[in-house]
Amino acid sequence: MGYILKIEDLSKNFYLHEQKQEIRSCNHISFALNKGEFVGIVGTSGAGKSTVLRCIYRTYLATTGKVLYDSLASGLIDLVRADEQTIIRLRKAEIGYVSQFLSTLPRTTAKQHVIAGALDAGFSRQEAAERAEEMLRYFRLNENLWDIYPNTFSGGEKLRLNLAHAMVKAPRLLLLDEPTASLDNDTKLLVKELLTRLKKEGTSMIGIFHDLEFMEGLCDHIYNISGGRFTAEH
Numbered sequence: 001m002g003y004i005l006k007i008e009d010l011s012k013n014f015y016l017h018e019q020k021q022e023i024r025s026c027n028h029i030s031f032a033l034n035k036g037e038f039v040g041i042v043g044t045s046g047a048g049k050s051t052v053l054r055c056i057y058r059t060y061l062a063t064t065g066k067v068l069y070d071s072l073a074s075g076l077i078d079l080v081r082a083d084e085q086t087i088i089r090l091r092k093a094e095i096g097y098v099s100q101f102l103s104t105l106p107r108t109t110a111k112q113h114v115i116a117g118a119l120d121a122g123f124s125r126q127e128a129a130e131r132a133e134e135m136l137r138y139f140r141l142n143e144n145l146w147d148i149y150p151n152t153f154s155g156g157e158k159l160r161l162n163l164a165h166a167m168v169k170a171p172r173l174l175l176l177d178e179p180t181a182s183l184d185n186d187t188k189l190l191v192k193e194l195l196t197r198l199k200k201e202g203t204s205m206i207g208i209f210h211d212l213e214f215m216e217g218l219c220d221h222i223y224n225i226s227g228g229r230f231t232a233e234h
């Protein structure tokens, strides 16, 4: 089985100009994610877990190292060095990211947001609308919320909308930054079921979870990050 993502010696430092101080976040991280696999990342708060995901998604630009992604559209790409257009295209069609924080365009309703995700991934208008409704229903987002702007949603509603938006695309690579924080147990189970389904359909995933029970049966490998460095748990 070949890899879809290979991280080589990734480090990220932040320089805080006002304080004239350098923060070392993640250090010399290397690992590979094989196609169809699920890698879990655990570690104490502030250890650098989200930074690794953000460097892959290119929200952060890595200080050193490579993030090699085997893209469907144009083969192997180093996401650290790829141009902005390539990153935008990959985010639309191939790489999904879910966090607790909602980012939507202004004056976009919850349903329009999910439809836009499916359209970006290349589905037709009709397919996009159908898939969006299916996802919103799946994540039990109350139907009377579909046509309003989501900035007033509760934390759990925002998270469920984020999940619907990311998963409606059926991305090749899905990055999950604590996607179950602030969810009740029933919704957590729904998320786990859908992740299991996506994995069977071939989506490769990297997820940060605090809930070790949630990771059981889902992760092929778990890495522990401590002091910015990775060690394999299993």
Ligand SMILES: Nc1ncnc2c1ncn2[C@@H]1O[C@H](COP(=O)(O)OP(=O)(O)OP(=O)(O)O)[C@@H](O)[C@H]1O
Binding pocket: 014, 023, 024, 025, 043, 044, 045, 046, 047, 048, 049, 050, 051, 052
């Ligand atoms: N944009 C930033 N500017 C400066 N420092 C940052 C930035 N983002 C992260 N850091 C620092 O990098 C370190 C790792 O942060 P990160 O968010 O990756 O940790 P984490 O393991 O995901 O923590 P948590 O479990 O609490 O979410 C922290 O010391 C944090 O303060």
